[in-house]
Amino acid sequence: MSAPWAVGTDALVDELWRAVADGDEYTAVGVVRRARADGTDEETLLLDVIAAVQARVGTEWAADRLTVAQERAATAVNERVVTALVHDRSPAGRDERPPRGRVTVGCVDGEWHAMPARLVAEVLRLRGWRVDYLGARTPTPHLVSHLHSTSAEAVLLSGSIPTRLSAAHAAVTACQAVGVPVLAGGRAFGPDGRYARALGADHWAPDARAAAAVLDRAPAPPDPTAARQVLDDLPHLSDQEYTYVARARGRLVRQTLTSLEERFPALRAYTDAQRERTAEDLAHMVDSLATALYVDDTALFTTFLCWTADVLQARRVPAHSLVAALAVLGENLLDFPRALRLIGDGTAALAGRPLPPVPGARPTA
Incomplete structure (x- = not known):
């Protein structure tokens, strides 16, 4: 789940990109801390700056201007930038009200691109949700076990690799079988969410802000008695x-x-x-x-x-x-x-x- 670039963030994106591409964690963290101190809100930094830099990392790798090692190093720096930004939230600045609800955020089993899911998790926390973030490569049995032990109102399932769509289908079906709706997002599900719909996900969102908007509408849980078999969803199989x-x-x-x-x-x-x-x-x-x-x-x-x-x-x-x-x-x-x-x-x-x-x-x- 990615976010569009915001007007006025271009200079921040360029500055953070240079630090991330150089593997300079301290300078990269300094960029976002300074921007935060200057009044840029945290959601903008997460979705319009850090996410934009991460997208550029992928583009530069595809163009053979970053090696695999450089791409991974840049991603690691960007992940630590997110962590630093989150840890800088002062206790006085945190929302002390009861959480709006509890949701689970994780990646499709076999999906190692965790940054989009992490960004979604942090945005939802900013908006008052209690978030259980399960990270990359979330095995479906462990996801379902987690749902049994919590009171999650929804699962947000992130996927960037289309070749994991069959695993995503298994996760969607399993979550719905225990009564938890699934909101799918990420490039794997198609630019218009066509694969999310084909696999029976309850909702699809193109980015973190849209995902938050879906949750604001309080999606109703699926009917566990209406769980479908794979061939019912995809008869061509x-x-x-x-x-x-x-x-x-x-x-x-x-x-x-x-x-x-x-x-x-x-x-x-x-x-x-x-x-x-x-x-x-x-x-x-x-x-x-x-x-x-x-x-x-x-x-x-x-x-x-x-x-x-x-x-x-x-x-x-x-x-x-x-x-x-x-x-x-x-x-x-x-x-x-x-x-x-x-x-x-x-x-x-x-x-x-x-x-x-x-x-x-x-x-x-």
Whole structure:
């Protein structure tokens, strides 16, 4: 769940970005403390400054201007900035009234991007809610166990990685089964919340402010007797294509990598590290294909492929190598019409956005 940039915060964003990108925790904390002392309210700092910097961290990584290590270091600094800001709340400045209610905030099982959920949790605390923040990778059984031991009025479920949508579906269903409504948010659920609706979430919010507004309307708990089965929500799963692709993930990756090596001998000269990255790219492709089969949505797969093409291009890997990988993957899925349709749509999406050749590029993904 992210927030739009606010007018007048650009200079703060730039200053905090420089400190975060340099890994300078003390300067970064100083930026927000000074802004707070100068009168910038905490919610603005959280959503219009810190969140904007974190979004830039992701953009710079995708453009290959930050390494993975630099991206993680920058994120760690940003997390500590949030902590410092929160700990600076003086006892006199805290709202001593009884909390408006109790909610649980956590990430989908397998989701390691915790910053959006953390920002939502802190905004809700500012607005008077008692918040149980469960952090990244919240296993669904532990989430449900927590709900049994508390009186949460709602669960706010955050997801940034679409390939965890099946896990999100399990969490939504499990929470509703114990009578707690689910408010979903984050890029994983689609720009308009389409996947949140497809998976039966009670509510969707595009950002923290919208999430707070939903809670202000006091969402009613779901009827536990009306819990649905997965096939009731997603009848297309009866064809078992998702199940096959998800379970055959490792074999599909190995088969595709082997076939690519046979067709592109240059790939055999890859170092172990290059080969490992190629296998990871293929695994992400299969995961995305499986998720698109799960929600029966072409846009999920084509969006992933176009984003991957941009990331590869920034790393001097020709994006057309994705087309070759798709062709090989399709040869291993000839008995699965929905998967073949998605692969065809993905190939067409890549062909519709030709990219210039990259000097010194590696020949395959």
